[in-house]
Amino acid sequence: MSYAVETKKRKFHRVLESLTKPSNAESLAQPTPAATRTTGTTKECIPTDKKARLSDRKDGPDIVSVRKTILKVARPSSRDSLVSSSRPSYVPWDRERFLKRLETFRRVDRWSPKPSAINELEWAKRGWICTDVSRVACVGGCGGSVVVKLPDELDELDGYDSEKVQERREVRAKLVEEYASLLVQGHGENCPWRNKGSDVTIHRLALSNPEAAISGLRIRYLNIVKMADQLPSQEVIQTPESFDIETLIRILPDDFEGTKVCTETTEPQSPERVDGTQDTNPQSPPSKEITINRAAFALAFFGWDSVADGAAGLAGCGACFRRLGLWMYKPKDNGDISVYDALDVATEHMEYCPWINGKAQSGTGKQSEKSAELRSGWELLAQALKVKHRRSIRSTASSNSRAVSESPSADGLVFDEANNEAKKASDREWWAKLRRMRQVLNVKSPKKPTAP
Secondary structure: HHHHHHHHHHHHHHHHHHHOOHHOOOOOOOOOOOOEEOOEEEEEEEOOOOOHHHHHHHOOHHHHHHHHHHHHHHHOOOOOHHHHHOOOOOOOOHHEEEEHHHHHOOOOOOOOOOOOHHHHHHHOOEEEEEEOOOOEEEEOOOOEEEEOOOOOOOOHOOOHHHHHHHHHHHHHHHHHOOOOOOOOHOOOOOOOHOOOOHHHHOOOOOOOHHHHHHHHHHHHHHHOOOOOOHHOOOOOEEEOOOOHHHHHHHHHOOOOOOEEOOOEEEOOOOOOOOOOEOOOOOOOOOOOOOOHHHHHHHHOOOOOOOEEOOOOEEEEOOOOOOOHHHHOOOHHHHHOOOOOOOOEEOOOOOOOOOOOOOHHHOOOOOOOOOHHHOOOOHHHEEEEEEHHHHHHHHHHHHHHHHHHHHHHHHHHHHHHHHHHHHHHHHHHHHHHHHHHHHHHHOOOOOOOOOOO
């Protein structure tokens, strides 16, 4: 056998061994005279020495097919495919990607509420997305897929006896444990989501910076105010008892949209002095008119915003993706009463939402810690507004005091110029007293060294 034929055979075998996918090896054109060897589920074609037909100068059809397959796999046809394939799917630290996974559970026709151990928040932290009715799949592409279905809860009030109800509860508890284990074990053996998911702080709101927190409040408020005609009345909206909306509105920054400082058009009559003349510099401050929409402000303060798809009359939360149909809290045009008579802006969130859940917002809440000691998102926003207000007061006071201290006193200058001679006489008298005191105490001044 010639050296050229041996070289081409070695190249052919190396190409076959470099293929990692069995489908590529099976898709190759198999020559009729080749022998077939089966290893597990993968078939490997090995041409025999006697029946292999390779030309001296041209590549055979097998080599051409292999090269075409390699070029097709290694070189994407477009730049977009290269960029999309290079984007990593395992990014547990990315909050934006986490919220996108959590948003896939928003549709009520696909996902129903589950116990806290296996709710949508836990699945999203472990890299799962909702793809179908009660079905989750791994976002990393490991092939993991789980159908999460639980039997309906029974109640003795529904006509079932206590034994039946207890049996159903035990079945549900065991299924919850099984699904909780599938949060991790449902992934493939080599999937990175199996080893580590997102941290507990991934759902925390960025409210530590007062400037950023108030800026977000302003943006949400302006978006909701655009739907003023579709908002329910202020009497319909309910807030927690510790939420004082009037106090918070009074300490809003001056540049917050919806507030304006205006003076009265008719000037008040100047007060008269004792001598009968009028004071030309009255000290009455301008009145501050508040034009805040209370209903929009309460919704925005608790994290509600207009939905991104532009649906009219809908408010949504960007942390738990709960949606509110505001028309259900307003009387109908035909005079009928509204569907609901009260809108609680706090309890309408999902129970794990950081806007109302202090444990979710802190990210460090433990079972031993009291939930009352952990501040939720709206409480931190109220604190940020108060901090901003105190800083504004201190900066104004310091600037006023600095202006007073730096401004020259005209009266003082006149006094100094008029009494310059008296000041010099006072200085001379002081030096005379000092000399007499030194003489009484026999204090001698040091003598200067004399020159030799």
